Amino acid sequence: MGIDSHASIxxxxxxxxxxxxxxxxxxxxxxxxELATLxxxxxxxxxxxxxxxxxxxxxxxxxxxxxxxxxxxLEDAYVIERLTETRAQHSFDGTAKWxxxxxxxxxxxxxHIPEExxxxxxxxxxxxxTLTCRFCHTGTQRLVRNLEAAEIVGQVMHARDQLGDxxxxxxxxxxxxxVMMGMGEPLYNYENVARxxxxxxxxxxxxxxxxxxxxxxxxxxxxxxxxxxxxGVNLAVSLHAVTDELRDEIxxxxxxxxxxxxxxxxxxxxxxxxxxxxxxxxxxLKGVNDTPADARELIRLLDGIPxxxxxxxxxxxxxxxxxxxxxxAIRRFGDILSAAGFSTPVRTPRGQDIMxxxxxxxxxxVRQRRNRAQASDAAA
Ligand code: SAH
Ligand code: SF4
Numbered sequence: 375m376g377i378d379s380h381a382s383i384x385x386x387x388x389x390x391x392x393x394x395x396x397x398x399x400x401x402x403x404x405x406x407x408e409l410a411t412l413x414x415x416x417x418x419x420x421x422x423x424x425x426x427x428x429x430x431x432x433x434x435x436x437x438x439x440x441x442x443x444x445x446x447x448l449e450d451a452y453v454i455e456r457l458t459e460t461r462a463q464h465s466f467d468g469t470a471k472w473x474x475x476x477x478x479x480x481x482x483x484x485x486h487i488p489e490e491x492x493x494x495x496x497x498x499x500x501x502x503x504t505l506t507c508r509f510c511h512t513g514t515q516r517l518v519r520n521l522e523a524a525e526i527v528g529q530v531m532h533a534r535d536q537l538g539d540x541x542x543x544x545x546x547x548x549x550x551x552x553v554m555m556g557m558g559e560p561l562y563n564y565e566n567v568a569r570x571x572x573x574x575x576x577x578x579x580x581x582x583x584x585x586x587x588x589x590x591x592x593x594x595x596x597x598x599x600x601x602x603x604x605x606g607v608n609l610a611v612s613l614h615a616v617t618d619e620l621r622d623e624i625x626x627x628x629x630x631x632x633x634x635x636x637x638x639x640x641x642x643x644x645x646x647x648x649x650x651x652x653x654x655x656x657x658x659l660k661g662v663n664d665t666p667a668d669a670r671e672l673i674r675l676l677d678g679i680p681x682x683x684x685x686x687x688x689x690x691x692x693x694x695x696x697x698x699x700x701x702x703a704i705r706r707f708g709d710i711l712s713a714a715g716f717s718t719p720v721r722t723p724r725g726q727d728i729m730x731x732x733x734x735x736x737x738x739x740v741r742q743r744r745n746r747a748q749a750s751d752a753a754a
Contacts, residue, residue: 387478387522396455397426398531399524401569402576412447420578426454427579430531430540456535457528469725473737474532476525480517481737482557484529485730486537486549493537494551497529499567500558501737505592507612508624509657510733511691512557520563526570529556530580544581552582554589555610557735559627561594561601571605584608590655595631595639602644609643610653610684611636615663616671624662633675641679651680651717657688657733658699658707665703669710682717689723689731 390396397405406419421439425431434440434448457474460481464470470486485496502515530552534540537548544550552574554560560567571587574580589601590610602609613636615621621628628636640652654676658664672683685708688698699707704720711718723731 390453390477394451394453396524397422397452398455399522399527399569399573401572408452412444412451414444418444422448423576423579427573427576428541428581430534432456455524455528457525457532459532459536462536463728463730465725465728465730467724469728469730470536471725471728471730472532472536474529476521476528480519482521482525482529483730483735483737484532484556485725485735486533487724488548492550493548494553495530495533495549496553496556497526498556498558498735499526499554499560499563503558504562505559505625505627507592507614507626509614509659509688509694509696511694511729511736512733514693515557515736518558520566521558523566523569523573526567527573527580530574530582534580550582551586552588553610554587554607555732557737559592559594560589561591561597564597564600568601568605571607575605588653592625592627593631593636594627595635598639598643602646606645608650608653609640609646610655611640612657613654613672614657614659616668616675620663624659637675637679640681646680648680651682654681654683655686656683657686658704659688660697660699660703662696664699664707666706666710669707673711673714673716676716682719683711684719684721686721686732687723689726689734691729691734691736 397408400408402419402423405423406416409418409422418440425437431437432454434445437445457476459472460475461473462470468488472484473481474484475481480501482498482501484498487494487496498521500518500520502518503512504518506513533549539547539549554567574582575584575587584606588608588610590612591598592612598609601607612625614625618628618632621633643652646652685704687704688696690698708718708720721732725731
């Protein structure tokens with residue numbers, strides 16, 4: 375697929391068969407508007423918001439501080455929808471991967487990675503990806519559609535359900551951090567991702583702070599500034615190569631937004647400073663991008679950008695055209711960066727036994743755009 379084909383994946387989901395509307399994914403203002411149509415005052419929206427996003431309620435009957443008749447009217451018109459778990463896999467290292475089905479039958483993967491001091495949820499932004507990075511399994515998936523905000527927030531709510539996290543204070547939660555590093559390119563679905571993250575960051579609800587959220591992009595340069603200005607989340611950039619020649623080949627979006635433009639956008643990312651650095655992701659591919667000369671060029675390129683470099687050992691998938699660099703090559707590469715003053719964590723692969731590691735996600739969804747287009751024609 376071409377890199378511009380994302381423009382064709384915006385068709386809205388058809389309405390639910392029972393005519394009821396999902397409240398998940400609405401902004402606070404939209405929720406207040408819905409309640410106004412029922413003749414209810416704005417403070418009801420606040421109560422409802424808390425039930426949905428602080429308590430994790432799924433039934434209106436649980437909402438004991440709302441009158442019986444209001445609960446019945448809500449029940450008639452609305453749902454608080456969850457995604458349907460079609461498979462859950464657990465790695466020996468504690469990583470969980472959930473395959474989640476959405477209303478149109480499409481599926482996405484969400485991964486929870488527990489660590490000693492945190493639990494990180496790797497959230498998907500699209501079914502598949504329109505980009506075709508050579509080393510990434512998601513890029514081989516044929517179907518692509520943008521996720522709705524409700525489906526992005528729904529992944530976080532599913533994790534809270536599974537981890538027993540509802541109603542807990544920040545210090546007691548198992549899920550503490552979010553990385554937009556699952557399937558898809560989040561900045562090709564910016565509006566929905568932004569809406570979802572605003573809901574996730576709302577302090578009176580899911581309450582995950584922007585400091586604990588990282589969005590990873592393959593380099594959609596024109597959207598980066600807005601992301602920083604409007605959301606203020608941490609940025610990770612999938613660099614992976616130090617020459618345009620190689621990056622054109624392995625991260626094809628580089629043909630549109632080459633390394634220089636990408637790094638300029640990083641330099642100008644709102645809020646970036648030494649305390650809030652940009653993470654550059656660099657997948658270690660044997661014999662492709664892992665020489666000491668590559669490391670030195672990387673240091674030169676990143677000069678003046680408050681950055682850290684995350685070295686990601688390549689995770690194999692069936693039919694992948696690459697191998698992972700040797701541990702010695704990774705160590706040597708990391709040592710050169712460290713000597714130049716970079717923080718250079720090597721990302722420990724997690725959940726490899728269940729194909730949950732970086733770049734291994736792929737659901738079996740097949741292209742349905744035509745069906746969706748037909749559905750919206752029929753509705754028109
Ligand atoms: N689409 C976004 C976010 C998802 S991928 C992006 O590309 O940034 C999260 C990270 O995993 C990216 O840096 C991606 O390049 C990397 N990745 C993809 N496939 C990989 C693989 N097979 N092994 C290791 N890392 C991989
Ligand atoms: Fe898409 Fe990111 Fe995979 Fe590239 S690495 S194909 S942008 S998900």
